[in-house]
Amino acid sequence: MAMHKMTERDLNEAYAGESMAFMKYNIWADKADQEGRPQIARLFRAIAQAEKVHATNHWRTLGMVQGTKDNLQHAIDGENYEVDEMYPAFKAVAELQEEKGAVRSTYWALETEKVHAQMYAKAMGSVEQGKDASFGEIWVCPVCGYTGEGEAPDLCPVCNAKKATFKKF
Ligand code: FE2
Ligand code: FE2
Ligand code: FE2
Numbered sequence: 001m002a003m004h005k006m007t008e009r010d011l012n013e014a015y016a017g018e019s020m021a022f023m024k025y026n027i028w029a030d031k032a033d034q035e036g037r038p039q040i041a042r043l044f045r046a047i048a049q050a051e052k053v054h055a056t057n058h059w060r061t062l063g064m065v066q067g068t069k070d071n072l073q074h075a076i077d078g079e080n081y082e083v084d085e086m087y088p089a090f091k092a093v094a095e096l097q098e099e100k101g102a103v104r105s106t107y108w109a110l111e112t113e114k115v116h117a118q119m120y121a122k123a124m125g126s127v128e129q130g131k132d133a134s135f136g137e138i139w140v141c142p143v144c145g146y147t148g149e150g151e152a153p154d155l156c157p158v159c160n161a162k163k164a165t166f167k168k169f
Contacts (some may be wrong), residue, residue, distance in 0.1 A: 003062075011058045018055035022048045072124045079117035083110065108144035111158045115147050139166040 003011075029044035059065055064074075087110035094102035119138075126133040136150040144159035152163050 008062065011062050015055055015058040015062065018051045018058065021051040022055060025051065069124070069127045072120055072127060076117055076120045076124065079113045079120060082113040083117060087113065108146070108158060112145045112147055119147070119149065138169040140169070141166055 025044045025048035029041040032041035091106040123133040139152045140147050141156040143161040146158040
């Protein structure tokens, strides 16, 4: 039987709230580390983990934890929506309202989501052939989030941050 609409809406709202809590606690943990408060950083990270458990349980109950092929398709659709509609529109509003910080953060996200969509599409190609994907080193700029695969450039192509700062996966 399909889930009742109210329960489905509530679980989506709870999933969104727990997801945001996970993210903000991790960001605040990094800040506590920068302030030299590692115990508080540890507390933020532990509680963030619990919020991830709650988000996972809600998301699973909503039927959104599927196989990797379906998950990749949802990921591609989400990144493409951000590239085609969401960030161009958000950035245009920020420009209209002369909100420089918002123009910058939406531009950084827009440029990054373009490569995310491409990387997920590459992964999908492999999954469609019944394989795992094959990636070189994947690197992420800590300033703008720009993401790439293989040999990293000396400077981030979006924000000019130095290669030595990039986080590798
Ligand atoms: Fe929670
Ligand atoms: Fe993305
Ligand atoms: Fe960057």
